């Protein structure tokens with residue numbers, strides 16, 4: 001593994017599981033010092049530094065970012081990855097759930113970034129990467145609330161990129177398809193027929209399988225790295241072709 005991130009300092013929210021954990025491990029493996037901010041950081045092992053934080057609570061996030069930046073000696077990379085899901089059409093989710101999911105998935109990024117910006121401004125390689133989703137760019141059934149939250153993340157990424165480009169802070173997002181993480185394992189476990197559900201999810205992505213957490217992490221690490229120094233305001237799809245391809249049916 002290259003050590004292209006030697007000397008850089010990173011925070012990954014939601015870094016105790018799934019895409020966030022894979023990202024934190026990859027950044028650390030490439031030389032960065034990495035702090036994980038999570039509701040449940042108990043399982044986070046060295047060299048990762050675990051901090052308890054709820055991105056839904058401004059005081060909690062501000063304190064955790066400050067402690068993490070102190071411990072790391074500054075901050076160069078922020079990965080806004082913490083997020084929660086919701087299923088259903090516009091008829092299914094009560095207002096309280098709409099407020100909760102938007103609060104975590106959208107305002108969580110706002111709160112964490114607000115706390116991190118004073119530290120990022122002191123970096124000469126500052127980068128923010130938001131974990132967005134295929135749900136921001138494709139209409140998926142039964143995902144009205146979740147999709148609205150990720151559509152907001154995509155627009156927020158572009159606006160943040162414009163606001164901070166002259167400060168030398170790059171802002172991008174990744175749009176994963178369905179990724180094989182504990183979150184998706186839980187969704188599959190709760191399906192009436194988990195095997196049929198997995199087959200359907202595999203088939204929905206043109207490359208015929210779920211995305212791995214390591215593949216999503218690799219895209220995040222690229223956007224976070226100095227190698228992407230001329231890339232800002234982009235959304236990088238990691239979805240096996242789901243967003244961009246229009247294939248003919250097999251055999252035709």
Ligand code: NAI
Nearest residue numbers: 014017018019038039054055082083133176178179181183
């Ligand atoms: P996961 O459930 O495996 O991990 C999410 C982590 O975020 C957990 O460690 C959890 O404790 C933490 N978290 C949740 N709410 C939090 C809060 N309020 N404050 C701090 N930490 C909190 O989930 P996964 O699959 O790794 O998802 C990570 C991100 O990727 C989310 O933003 C999700 O929307 C996005 N995503 C996931 C896809 C998938 O198919 N798994 C596809 C596209 C995007």
